[in-house]
Amino acid sequence: xxxxxxxxxxxxxxxxxxxxxxxxxxxxxxxxxxxxxxxxxxxxxxxxxxxxxxxxxxxxxxxxxxxxxxxxxxxxxxxxxxxxxxxxxxxxxxxxxxxxxxxxxxxxxxxxxxxxxxxx
Numbered sequence: 001x002x003x004x005x006x007x008x009x010x011x012x013x014x015x016x017x018x019x020x021x022x023x024x025x026x027x028x029x030x031x032x033x034x035x036x037x038x039x040x041x042x043x044x045x046x047x048x049x050x051x052x053x054x055x056x057x058x059x060x061x062x063x064x065x066x067x068x069x070x071x072x073x074x075x076x077x078x079x080x081x082x083x084x085x086x087x088x089x090x091x092x093x094x095x096x097x098x099x100x101x102x103x104x105x106x107x108x109x110x111x112x113x114x115x116x117x118x119x120x
Contacts, residue, residue: 032093032113040095040113042086051075053086057095057109084109091115 025047032040041056051066053075062082064075073088083098085106093113098106 031116032110033116034095034110034113038110039116040093040110055084055086055095057084091117 025045028044028046030042030044032042034040043054045052045054050068053064053066055062055064060082062084063078064084064086065078067074067076075086075088077084080100083100085096085098087094087096091114093115094108095110095113096106096108
């Protein structure tokens with residue numbers, strides 16, 4: 001419950017920060033239920049200058065921005081130290097980690113994630 005409240009507060013703060021730049025920003029909370037019953041919390045923020053997400057992973061919050069250069073919906077971590085990538089197609093998602101070393105392959109962290117439609 002505390003984590004959801006914190007994510008909602010963070011989303012509100014982000015929305016407030018974007019309000020000056022956006023005509024009609026929106027915030028959407030989403031929980032994805034992944035393999036082994038792991039829940040992935042995400043807050044999506046749409047603003048005039050793009051779409052963003054904040055996820056809770058590995059005990060921390062990670063800010064991501066949408067990469068519009070790809071055909072799929074892909075959110076990439078804003079901070080290069082947190083190289084997480086959230087891939088979304090419809091109600092399905094998976095989370096990967098791309099090491100800063102280009103010779104290393106992208107690792108799947110969470111897969112088979114389904115949007116919890118009870119939240120919609």
